[in-house]
Amino acid sequence: MAGDLRSGSEKGRPRLLLVEDDAGVRRSLQLLLQAKGFDVRAYATGAALLADASADGARLFVADYSMDDLDGIEVLSRLRARGWTGPAVLITAYPSPALDARARAKGFDIVLEKPFRDHVLVDTVTKLADQERRV
Known part of the structure; x- marks a missing residue:
């Protein structure tokens, strides 16, 4: 979904999908990224994201x-199967070379x-949004 980042967004702000099952972490990341x-x-769940028809209009995806x-x-795999092509970031407390390779093979651009x-996530999604804008 390359092109104008204003489509699929509110007031010219790039729409970003965030799926994180920990309520405190989810809210913290949501507020941080909105402020930026x-x-x-x-x-809160991958199923909730996938059930939202408006999700396909997003430009970026961040998932636990x-x-x-x-x-x-799996959430990104299902989004890709629906034709969604935006950049994606996986966040994990269980890093490994095998997970990194699997995530990248399934379409994640970055594994954090x-x-x-905070600035690492903000810098990452900002860079991905800027790269997509130029495509």
């Missing part, structure tokens, strides 16, 4: 790896290890 100019749609219903890789500093 993103229109964040946050979900380990969740109760679907892992972040928890805990991370």
Whole structure:
């Protein structure tokens, strides 16, 4: 979904999908990314995100790896199967070379290890949004 980042967003802000099952982490990341100019749609489960028809209009995707219903890789796989092509970031407290390779093979651009500093996530999604804008 390359092109104008204003489509699929609120007030010219790139829409970002966030799926994280920990309510405190989800809210913290949502507020951080909103403060940095993103229109964040946050979900507690992968199933909730996938049930939202408006999710296909998003420009970016950030997902926790380990969740109760679907892992972040499965959520992205299902989004890709629907034709969604935006950049994606996987966040995980369980990093490994095998997980990194699997995530990248399934379409993630970046894998970030928890805990991370706020600026790392902000810089990552900003860079991905800028790269997509130029495509």
